[in-house]
Amino acid sequence: MAKTNYGKILDGKLKDISEKCEKPSLLLHACCAPCSSHTLDFLNDYFDILLYFCNPNISPESEFIYRLDELKRLVAEMDFNIPVEVEEYKPEIFYSLAKGLENLPERSERCRKCIRYRLEMSGQKAKMLGCDYFTTTLTISPHKDSGFINEYGAEVAEKYGVEYLFSDFKKHDGYRHSIELSKKYNLYRQNYCGCIYSKINSEKDRLKNG
DSSP, X not given: OOOOOHHHHHHHHHHHHHTXXXXXXXXXXXXXXXXXXXXXXXXXXXXXXXXXXXXXXXXXXXXXXXXXHHHHHXXXXXXXXXXXXXXXXXXXXXXXXXTTOTTOOTTSHHHHHHHHHHHHHHHHHHHXXXXXXXXXXXXXXXXXXXXXXXXXXXXXXXXXXXXXXXXXXXXXXXXXXXXXXXXXXXXXXXXSOSSHHHHHHHHHHHHHTX
């Protein structure tokens, strides 16, 4: 079975939106500044964007605060008039989701549970705020399963009655562009996804590779 081309679906949606007179509103879940850089640059002409920072997986709290501060700095320096909605830091939520799955690798059920939670929160928040669409920056990462993210995003959309913006932000050299923008704005590019388990695995890989 052929894979769904979510990048092509997004291109079609943006073409439709560009032919209309008004920008729809979009709640964009953001995991960090580097992943948000290209995504914001790519979407800003099409949507009135609200960034949503909901990441209880990030550890420790100082890392959560640093990534949030970098996101806010990026938005200011890119000169986008985009508000940032911040969900209270509650790491106990993530640890409850990850219980029994601590030793699994990235892209495992632990990651899927974490992504499900953040997409669920994003759909719920978009509904509460009356946004036309919601989506996430997570599909720009080559380490994430874009198929799963989009499939679950569609489920959340059906549940809350807010349209999910299908995406694969790696398309159009999105990941490469995010690296270029990170250099331009001197962004902190973390070497692990966010949770303590990904940090441990990152350290193991670093030691293994010298």
